Amino acid sequence: MLGRFKNLAPKAAYIDICRRVHEYIEYYIRQALKDYSLKEKSLNTHAPYQRQRSLVQNLATQTNDMRFIRSQILQGMMAAQETISVLVSNTMFLMARHPSEWALLRTEVLGGGEDLFNYHELSTFKPLQNILSEGTPVYSQRFIFTHDIQPSGFTRCSQC
Amino acid sequence: MLGRTCLQDTTLPMGGGKNQDQPIYVKKGTFVVTSYIAMHMDPRVFGKSPELFRPSRWNEIRPSQWEYMPFGGGERACLGREKVLAEAAYVIARLAQTFARVQSRDDRPWKELVRMTAKNANGCSVGLFSG
Numbered sequence: 001m002l003g004r005f006k007n008l009a010p011k012a013a014y015i016d017i018c019r020r021v022h023e024y025i026e027y028y029i030r031q032a033l034k035d036y037s038l039k040e041k042s043l044n045t046h047a048p049y050q051r052q053r054s055l056v057q058n059l060a061t062q063t064n065d066m067r068f069i070r071s072q073i074l075q076g077m078m079a080a081q082e083t084i085s086v087l088v089s090n091t092m093f094l095m096a097r098h099p100s101e102w103a104l105l106r107t108e109v110l111g112g113g114e115d116l117f118n119y120h121e122l123s124t125f126k127p128l129q130n131i132l133s134e135g136t137p138v139y140s141q142r143f144i145f146t147h148d149i150q151p152s153g154f155t156r157c158s159q160c
Numbered sequence: 161m162l163g164r165t166c167l168q169d170t171t172l173p174m175g176g177g178k179n180q181d182q183p184i185y186v187k188k189g190t191f192v193v194t195s196y197i198a199m200h201m202d203p204r205v206f207g208k209s210p211e212l213f214r215p216s217r218w219n220e221i222r223p224s225q226w227e228y229m230p231f232g233g234g235e236r237a238c239l240g241r242e243k244v245l246a247e248a249a250y251v252i253a254r255l256a257q258t259f260a261r262v263q264s265r266d267d268r269p270w271k272e273l274v275r276m277t278a279k280n281a282n283g284c285s286v287g288l289f290s291g
Binding site for chain 2: 055076082083084086087088089090091092093094095096097098099101102105106109110112116117119122123125126127128129130131132133134135136
């Protein structure tokens with residue numbers, strides 16, 4: 001963002017944070033790489049390992065490029081970090097300006113009771129999912145391009 | 161917006177010319193930026209007045225994966241879609257359960273602040289009333 005002046009900005013704290021984040025992730029990457037190489041030797045096939053769902057484990061089956069795996073993981077974590085709060089904030093921004101929609105939602109939520117509060121019910125709870133569907137394209141549409149750290153492959157969704 | 165580099169000479173079926181109904185030629189190597197806002201404002205897909213906040217329109221419309229794509233699409237689509245929608249729904253449903261009214265405490269329009277993520281530059285200032 002500072003362009004060619006970025007070397008003048010203080011960054012000791014930034015570098016220290018990057019180092020700690022990288023160390024944290026690399027611990028799990030090393031573990032995944034080790035697990036994979038052990039499994040590969042004993043079974044000589046990828047199939048059983050690929051059933052694992054974790055991103056780091058799957059990446060470890062494809063490459064042993066530490067930096068590449070780390071960038072992919074970091075990208076996923078960064079997206080997961082703030083996006084939900086942004087979506088909640090934007091939705092509440094809209095709700096505050098559409099009181100009738102809030103009243104409708106409240107009626108439905110109260111009608112649903114405590115049974116509503118689980119993953120499946122909430123994911124298919126139409127009155128609220130409609131609000132989220134309607135809100136996402138209105139406000140959170142600003143994509144950014146971070147040429148220096150964005151690894152290839154992931155789509156930056158509007159929540160990122 | 162979403163940026164992509166064109167990997168081979170391509171012709172997009174429409175969008176060119178005065179009436180935007182002519183094909184567009186995209187040469188290999190071109191950096192193309194698509195605007196999702198423009199795409200999500202198409203009345204043919206989202207019904208009348210797509211710029212208005214009207215959640216009930218989702219009872220009538222069913223856009224395809226390439227017409228509505230706040231989470232991208234295809235193999236490169238957002239990994240966190242289901243997680244985000246469920247967690248945001250949880251928080252908002254709890255708020256709706258607890259508070260009868262939400263009042264805006266900020267008259268300014270939405271303004272973006274683009275960092276690693278994009279968010280509301282003015283934050284979200286609201287009053288919540290239990291009764």
